[in-house]
Amino acid sequence: MLDLCELRLQDDGRFPWVVLSPRRVGAVELADLPYAEQCKLLVEIDLAGRLVRTLGQAWSRPVQKLNIANLGNVTPQLHWHIVGRRSDDPCWPGPVWGQGTPEPLGREAVETVRTIFARMQNQG
Amino acid sequence: MLDLCELRLQDDGRFPWVVLSPRRVGAVELADLPYAEQCKLLVEIDLAGRLVRTLGQAWSRPVQKLNIANLGNVTPQLHWHIVGRRSDDPCWPGPVWGQGTPEPLGREAVETVRTIFARMQNQG
Secondary structure (H helix, E strand, O other): OOEEEEEEEEOOOOOOOEEEOOOOOOOOOOOHHHHHHHHHHHHHHHHHHHHHHHHHHOOOOOOOOOOEEEEOOOOOOOEEEEEEEOOOOOOOOOOOOOOOOOOOOHHHHHHHHHHHHHHHHHHO | OOOOEEEEEOOOOOOOOEEEEEEOOOOHHHHHHHHHHHHHHHHHHHHHOOOOEEEEEEEEOOEEEEEEOOOOOOEEEEEEEEEEEEEOOOOOOOOOOOOOOOOOOOOOOOOOHHHHHHHHHHHO
């Protein structure tokens, strides 16, 4: 559990990919958050980035570049994508959104993420 | 002139679009900036967002949603895109990167941006 955001795992095994959504009803743009909460969001984006990197390692596909984005053209509620990219991933070097077909994650992959996330949170 | 970043206008009249690049040699990931600079970056992203919105109004195409992203899959030096999107733009609702053909801006459009930016900076 993060202070500001819900963290969700994107159900797409092509990329280690999580989504952070601040628990602020009606927030659509980054500017809808007070500045202090934007700064808190940075802390949670950093944690999400480390989670994504750890997940890439667990999948033997270490992340080469993080992609961090707030688009929200389809889903208005403010949310940030944190995606681990590699030069051999199926969308490289283009963006991932709306490209190709997601590969649903199995139960085992989801459990791996849960374990990594719990460990990271315990480490603070 | 911003404290942290170079601000560049993307030469593509399809969207009001600027790029912020922190003047930190070798920075590639957001996490390469100290936290205090990340928080400063938020201030400059906010200004860039207001610039993009003002530009959209000047073009009689008010922005409906900002897209804010650090990709960097092609150009490693850390940079952030701030793009004004509308449901009638040529890429909606998909992302803009690598899609379609950019429409170069004329001299007049560039001068408009300069004027708007100068006015915003004078207002602080």
